[in-house]
Amino acid sequence: MPVLRRPAPPTRRRTAATVVTAALVGGAFVGLLSVTGTPRTPSAHAAEGTGSPAKAPATHVPAKALPAEAHGKPGKDTRAPVSVVQIVAHPDDDLFFMNPDVSQSLRSRSPLTAVYLTAGESDGVNARPHDAAAAAPDKAGYAEARQNGIRAAYAEMATGSRTSPWDREAIPTAGGGWAELDTLRARPQIKLVWLQIREAGATNGDRPHSLNGLWNGRITALESQRSAGTPVAADFTYTKEQVVATVTGLLERFRPTFVRMQDPSPGTYPESGKFRDHQDHLFGARFAQAALARYAELPGHPHVGVQNYLGYPTSVLPHTLDAATADAKLKTLKTYAWLDGVQDCGTGAGCGDLKVAARPAGRGWTQTVRYARGTSTSWVQRGPDGGLHAFTVLDGHLAAWRKPADAVAWRGPELLPGGGLDSGVTSVTLPDGRIAVFGTRTTLGGDAAAYRREVVTTVQSAPGGAFGPWLPLGTPERNDADGTSDISAPAVTVAADGRATVVLRDSRHRLTAREQRTDGTWGPWRSLGGTDVYGDPVAATDADGRGYVFASTPDTVLAWAEQEPGGPLTGPAPTGLPPTTLALSAGAAPDGDGVRLWFRKPASGDLRSADFSGTGPVSPVTELSGTGVVGFGPVSGGDGLLAVRSRTGFLATAPHGRAGARPVWTLEKFLFSGAPDAGTDGVAAIGLDGRLHWTPAGP
Known part of the structure; x- marks a missing residue:
């Protein structure tokens, strides 16, 4: 039975969370993967290489600017600590939309804190639909039952026992209220934080007393909804500023290197104007965005990477998870839903969410997981001199690493000026050798009407030189209200004369493009057409200099192509491809004729x-198929090397090229974000520790 701790007297003193590090552990790949290398002892110093006897050691570069090179030492691994914070609107959003990433983090034994913004009290009826009419509403009781379900689900994922006990206590928040903090006694680095703010109670309904109403200024303060068993002793209210301060304070307390959150711009249905996702998901994510932006400006914390997750819109898309992974995810939801009805939680409110018990798979949600942006494999550039450059987003800034051709290790990251960047950038090398980076940036503004996402770019002043200021390229969206600023990450083609074309998916699920003129200025956004396009488009250029762009629909892949090098993109043309799991990657075909697409088969990971x-x-x-590595997400298939996310979440790499050859996979034992990048020289990935992990190729 949980131990309840009554609140201590209020204090403004902040307590830092203890960072716990432990060796990363693998998944069930016995007989499937050819795994070389062993887990090594982590420490807080610069991380060095994991590799196989057939490889040079991987070098993991520290997440701060280095005055000199950091050289990897064979046989030793000193990974940096990983700390993950998840911020969701409701109990179960993490289980439906972020798993299996959640369970992979739990297996890694790194610190993980899940933050639930609302109490999730709904109508207060904890019953299956056919029993709901006879049940009396009890919002405090239903909120407690959902907490019990989450505690059981996390305990089971972490320890194997859903009844593994938790310690519950009340903590003061930086916003002036109170929150409940639960700590898993057997694994104290696993924590749950319940802010217990009132929820909207409807996906799209007009509910001013909600995160939506608070964000948009329809109300000045939002009430709490305490659960029946919470140690928080008194009700409270939060203003918009206090919610942001509260979440910022939690980031300060738990010092994450990686944050998982929901999608702040999921779009609307053009016909009705209704949100495609739950309003609490959308506006809860915007509060998290605002807190992350504030936290990024505070000194002394680890660099933070962010991943957004798609919610309800996953229902209409092909499934991404293989059967075994989907079954494990469903098992966790059944535990949360209290499907067996066993009264083992020690409270009378109920041991789980019986509303979910009627359909524990949701609307296909346990068979899939999808990232909202951030799947580009074009974040590493290789210079003509053999030097390497890599880019990601940390603390809302562009983080850049470089590896000179004659260097053993990478240098960086250097965080460039200009914040507000969204996760997921793409880069291109211009004909004169300069590198340009493209991404999207969110402007929060002082009021809700100022919220905006737009495309931005920065270009080196000379090959190998400094990057210039960010140039805003705007957005094809008229305003935030119409489509919640729902634009994808950009894809970019470059002509032989250096002119770039930026392509993205808009909120109406079409492709739009903006083309650079010969004088360097940019033309207006124009529609490229297409319907029912999802995910991020990808671009590639063939050996003749013709540009291509590809985008997925739920049923196939559409293509746009230049009819001659440097000409306008035309299309969409049908490719005849079967459904994919959306995350595409593309590059010049090895035989020089056209481009090669890489993707995954739905519901298998093949x-x-x-x-x-x-x-x-x-x-x-x-x-x-039958290659022994399953998982989800982009495939990086560059120049003789394959790199993918395995079922464990670890990076899997293999040489490829000989027709019909079965890849022999090497499992690199660290969790990473976004997409890997594979080239002839090695494989790069950004770890959840905010560092660049590099596995050189060759003996």
Whole structure:
């Protein structure tokens, strides 16, 4: 039975969380993967290499600017600590939309804190739909039951026992209220924080007393909804500023290196104007964005990476998870839903969420997980001199690493001026050798009407030189209200004369483009057409200099191509491809004719590739089924190396090239974010520790 601690007298003193580090552990790949290397002892110093005897050691670069090179030492790994914070609107949002990433973090034994913004009290009826009419509403009781379900689910994922006990206590927040903090006694680095703010109670309904109403200024303060068993002793209210301060204070307390959160711009249905996702998900994510922006300006904390997760819109898309992973995710939801009805939580409110018990898989949610942006494999650039440059977003800033051609290790990251960047950037090398980076930036503004996402770019002043100021390229969206600023991450093609074309998906699920003129200025946004496009588009250029752009729909892949090098993109053209799991990657085809697409087969994780020349349907799909690596997300298939996310969440790499050859996979034992990048020289990935992890290729 949980131990309840009554609140101590209020204090403004902040207590830092203890950072716990432990060796990363692998998943069940016995007999499936050829795994070399062993887990090594982490420490708080610069991380060095994981590798196999056939490879040079991987070098993991520290997440702060280095005055000199950090050289990897064979046989030793000194990874930096990882600390993950998840911020969601309701109990179960993490289980439906962030798993299996959650369970992978728990298995890694790194600190993980889940923050629940609202109490999730709904109508107060904890019953299956056919029993709801006879049940009396009890919002405090239902909130407690959902907490019990979450505690059981996390305990089971972490320890194997859903009844593993928790210690519950009340803590003061930086916003002047109180929150409940639960700590798993067997694994004290696992914590749950319940802010217990009132929820909207409807996906799209007009509910001013909600995070939506508070964000948009329809109310000046939002009430709490305490659960029946909470140690928080008194009700409270929060203003908009106090919610932001509260979440910022939690970031200060738990000092994450990685934050998982929901999608702050999921779009609307054009016909009705209704949100595609729950309003609490959307506006809860915007409060998290505001807190992260404030936290980024505070000194002394680890650099933070962020990943956004798609919510309700995943229902209409092909499933991403293989059967075993989907079954494990469903098992966790069944535990949360109290499906067996066993009264083992020690409270009378109920041991789980019976509303979910009627449909524990949701609307196909346990069979899938999707990132909202951040799947580009084009974040590493290779210079003509053999030097390397890599880019990601940390603390809302562009983080840049470089590896000179004659260097053993990477240098960086250097955080460039100009904050507010969203996760997921893409980079291109211009014909004169300069590198340009493109991404999207969120402007929060002083009021809700100022919220805006737009495309931005920065370019080196000279090859290898400093990057210039960010240039805003605007957005095809008329305003935030119409489509919640729902634009994808950009894809970019570059002509031989250096002119760039930026392509993205808009809130109406079409592709739009903005093209650079010969004098360097930019033309207006124009529609490229297409319907029902989801995810991020990808771009590639063939050996003849023709640009291509590809985008997924729920049923196939559409293509746009230049009819001659440097000409306008035309399309969409049907590719004849079957459904994919949306995350595409593309590059020049090895034989020089057109481009090669990499993607995954739905509901399996199997890898596929196909070539496209722009003159007709793609070549027959090449199946890499039965290869022993399953997972989800982008496939990086560059120049003889494959790099993917495995079922464990760890990076899996393999050489490829010989037709029909079965890849021999190496599992690199660290969790990473976004997409890996594979090239002839090695594989790069950004770890959840905010560091660049590099596995050189070759003996």
